[in-house]
Amino acid sequence: MNLYFPPLKKMEDCLAKKMEITVSEAEKRTGRNAMNMQETYTAYLIETRAIEPQNEGQCSPVDSLWRRYSEFELLRNYLLVTYPHIVVPPLPEKRADFVWHKLSADNMDPDFVERRRIGLENFLLRVASHPVLCQDKIFYSFLTQLFFPFFQADSRLKALNATFRVKNPDKRFTELKHYSDELQSVISHLLRVRARVADRLYGVYKVHGNYGRVFSEWSAIEKEMGDGLQSAGHHMDVYAASIDDILEEEEHYADQLKEYLFYAEALRAVCRKHELMQYDLEMAAQDLTSKKQQCEELATGTVRTFSLKGMTSKLFGQETPEQREAKIKVLEEQIQEGEEQLKSKNLEGRDFVRSAWADIERFKEQKNHDLKEALISYAVMQISMCKKGIQVWTNAKECFGKM
Template sequence: MDPDFVERRRIGLENFLLRVASHPILSNDKIFYDFLTEVSASVSRPPSDQADSRLKALNATFRVKNPDKRFTELKHYSDELQSVTSQLLRVRARVADRLYGVYKVHGNYGRVFSEWSAIEREMGDGLQSAGHHMDAYAASIDDILEEEENYADQLKEYLFYAEALKAVCRKHELLQYELETAAQDLMSKKQQREELASGTVRTFSLKGMTSKLFGQETPEQREAKMRVLEEQIQEGEELLQEKKTECDEYVRNAWSDMERFTVQKDRDLREAMISYAVMQISMCKKGIQVWTNAKECFSKM
């Protein structure tokens, strides 16, 4: 296995663990603690039905009637962030490929200068020295691209960050959908209670058709149904309050995390871009130094 690849993965894992450790809730999670302290390689995880949860999230996305504007904007932002980050990584990869070719072609200078030095007497030493500088210049691209990959990995991390934002939005849509469903069910039960109390059916329903075909219900039947409806309404109100509390708590916690991660994202990307620019400047300076050394070699011929 490529040791450089393993080292990059190790650095990525270390950065991830540091992020988890800095989180006020995740840092105290049992799974995280077991991962850090478990001697064996396997750490048990609670089972999850990903297919079912994805289906529910997809269903909620299209059926939520009153989406939270903040989460809608966050979802759009995550799409745009993922798009521009992907484009930036593709541009960097193309530039790196061309740069690799340019550097390696300089190795031809080294070969030609070395061959030329063999047939010259007075210019031989200067040509050979210049050839050595060109060879060193051509070989330096491997370390440069390895350093570039580290910065690319930092950008790739925010591709996953964008996916995490989408997951947060999908979770909120699911909670909002469950809240709206509970509210709709409760409203339906209350409407049934009003219809049962007044003896009129406002909307077309099976109950209305049954009443017309078989006559009105007896007072005892109506009272029994009323008791059942009262119980269902009470349960529905409790469920609605539970869903509302759950949704509000999720929004509060999620938005707190979003604000914290936004600050961290801005800081990380700013540092990565500055470091990348400094690396490019250093690379150009090394190129200038190589050609300056070659010029001195030519001057001594």
């Protein structure tokens, strides 16, 4: 897949223009996990090379290191937490999904591992071409250092869903979340349809294999028609044998669609972060209003609403002027702190929205470019496949005509 490089910064600033990044091979390994139990996993070789030569006429050496899929997951989790306003590129699927039933769903299957290798390379290139993510030091360490700095993905995403508690949600993010849900639903349906079509296509090709076998057997008992039948059978056999390569190529196009299936979740992650920021802002505003009301009640000696403090005052007597003044002073300090905190949260929220929408616009351009290219390539492949089928039967017709 040709990557779309964002126009938000000069391309010279992107790591992808300064360094060649490839995931060149995958290797099956056996080792011990955290529980000291033996496990089998796949390691991927990352190779990097500076594009600019160190000396005139001399190429930079290639650096290489091995990474497990779980290490790619750690890196992406770190990026999600560190850059909440960015639509972080997704990783390829860990286990095969939306596949036609004749294809192995085993995550150790060589064909699946190869597609995942391509997906991991695409993930690294996406990050390396992003105007912000490409400058991250931990990402650079991930590419170049065997032991990159350990980080704890201390996400601020709370267990309770803030969506149902935000009083004034931003309409733009609400619409974006609905769009991401619909995008995921449409692509999921498209992938399921494609898998069903692949099943039927597999059956059609195998029927041609049966034609080839029947024509070959028939040619053995015919003297005058034998050569024509045998030639027609040969064309059918070649056509039937090509189905595996065709469907493997189809899986690569499916992987391009799956990337945007997972991008939908990345969009929702940005929306959730905004909802939590909005919730924190509303809670800060509510707390400030409550403190101002308490300060006013203490200053005037009137209680507007029922409270346990008001009932206590009635039962055990009013506070002394000194006690009231001390409480008012504490509340005034808390109000001042609350106003500064609210101002800071408002500023943080505006910065988040500005940065998030700039990245979302970049993502939309990338999405339109990539999906258009993938769908056109898929259509071209289908047309080419149909032309091959027509050519096979045209050749068979000529063989029959010569009998």
